[in-house]
Amino acid sequence: MKSVNLLEFDLDGLAAFCEQLGEKRFRATQLFRWIHQKGASDFAQMSDLAKSLREKLAGVAEVKPLTIASEQASTDGTIKWLFDVGGGDAVETVFIPEDDRGTLCVSSQAGCAVGCRFCSTGHQGFSRNLTTGEIVAQLWFAEHHLRKRLNLADGERAITNVVMMGMGEPLQNYSALVPALRVMLDDHGYGLSRRRVTVSTSGVVPMIDRLRDDCPVALAVSLHAPNDLLRDDLVPLNRKYPIAELLASCNRYLDAAPRDFITFEYCMLDGVNDTPEHARQLVHLVRDRVSCKCNLIPCNPSPESGLRRSPRERVTAFARVLQDAGVVTTIRKTRGDDIDAACGQLAGEVQDRTRVKERISTRAPIRIHREGPQGGSDTYNKQESKA
Ligand code: SF4
Numbered sequence: 001m002k003s004v005n006l007l008e009f010d011l012d013g014l015a016a017f018c019e020q021l022g023e024k025r026f027r028a029t030q031l032f033r034w035i036h037q038k039g040a041s042d043f044a045q046m047s048d049l050a051k052s053l054r055e056k057l058a059g060v061a062e063v064k065p066l067t068i069a070s071e072q073a074s075t076d077g078t079i080k081w082l083f084d085v086g087g088g089d090a091v092e093t094v095f096i097p098e099d100d101r102g103t104l105c106v107s108s109q110a111g112c113a114v115g116c117r118f119c120s121t122g123h124q125g126f127s128r129n130l131t132t133g134e135i136v137a138q139l140w141f142a143e144h145h146l147r148k149r150l151n152l153a154d155g156e157r158a159i160t161n162v163v164m165m166g167m168g169e170p171l172q173n174y175s176a177l178v179p180a181l182r183v184m185l186d187d188h189g190y191g192l193s194r195r196r197v198t199v200s201t202s203g204v205v206p207m208i209d210r211l212r213d214d215c216p217v218a219l220a221v222s223l224h225a226p227n228d229l230l231r232d233d234l235v236p237l238n239r240k241y242p243i244a245e246l247l248a249s250c251n252r253y254l255d256a257a258p259r260d261f262i263t264f265e266y267c268m269l270d271g272v273n274d275t276p277e278h279a280r281q282l283v284h285l286v287r288d289r290v291s292c293k294c295n296l297i298p299c300n301p302s303p304e305s306g307l308r309r310s311p312r313e314r315v316t317a318f319a320r321v322l323q324d325a326g327v328v329t330t331i332r333k334t335r336g337d338d339i340d341a342a343c344g345q346l347a348g349e350v351q352d353r354t355r356v357k358e359r360i361s362t363r364a365p366i367r368i369h370r371e372g373p374q375g376g377s378d379t380y381n382k383q384e385s386k387a
């Protein structure tokens with residue numbers, strides 16, 4: 001008989017499983033606490049469960065961790081794990097420590113089908129959705145591994161915040177995502193507040209509405225462009241759900257959101273979306289229309305994209321235009337640069353089972369405006385510049 005991985009279940013799911021074994025809900029709660037709060041995977045350890053139940057569980061169930069393929073630690077304390085999820089696929093998870101928090105960046109898919117132009121994951125294509133258990137296993141491993149590694153006192157947490165910003169578009173793996181979020185939020189699980197769990201999306205509008213109804217957590221939207229023409233090119237999903245529809249869904253989401261703003265992520269790409277004019281367009285787009293915060297990301301574009309990170313002074317100037325116009329704006333500190341763990345760099349290993357990779361590689365080059373050697377503005381694209 002195939003063993004059931006208990007990391008696949010939120011508490012209701014585990015209660016239903018226990019019921020099939022003839023056990024009451026409170027047994028499921030005890031089991032859930034052992035797994036998620038204590039990090040136990042050996043049923044023999046679970047001392048307050050009846051011996052008969054422990055034996056029953058050992059015959060039909062397991063707590064299945066992911067296989068660690070590699071671990072890299074940055075000089076700034078960031079840690080990146082590569083987890084083998086079978087079939088030639090591996091996904092990445094990143095721990096980012098700060099003075100007042102520990103954030104875990106979690107993957108939701110092996111690869112990604114959205115194909116954002118600058119993103120390393122996007123350039124690898126798409127293999128498959130992760131299961132709930134594979135999403136939860138990233139947090140389960142990181143929390144309990146780090147508690148030991150960092151020598152934390154009893155009751156102290158290693159992970160205080162989770163961001164679904166690793167590999168994949170979480171809202172394109174909705175049915176696995178929502179139970180995983182419930183495990184994170186459950187007081188018998190990780191007990192994270194809704195404000196400390198963030199789903200980041202490239203803008204899957206119908207699923208933003210469903211998330212609001214099913215499990216509202218903090219929402220970050222990868223905007224990356226202040227107009228449809230440019231966003232169609234950078235984030236191809238925009239052709240299906242253009243900016244006006246996306247912003248309308250953000251406003252609907254705010255009715256239930258645990259924070260009173262949406263975070264707009266904006267990867268700063270040299271000569272592509274980072275001019276003062278783009279900043280003014282962004283002000284016009286969001287100010288007085290959506291309660292939001294803009295987070296400018298000095299992003300590391302995928303090498304295949306031919307794009308570059310905006311210079312620091314351009315990012316600062318862009319931020320100033322937004323701030324002067326009253327738009328709350330932050331510049332994200334880049335972390336884990338030396339281990340390719342920063343935004344845009346997560347790649348893992350993906351067997352592309354779609355034609356996403358091929359579509360990206362045959363896409364027309366984007367127009368890039370960079371200052372020419374004489375100080376004038378030069379417009380060119382990757383292929384022209386090679387000629
Ligand atoms: S940025 Fe996000 S949505 Fe876009 S391709 Fe990368 S992983 Fe997918």
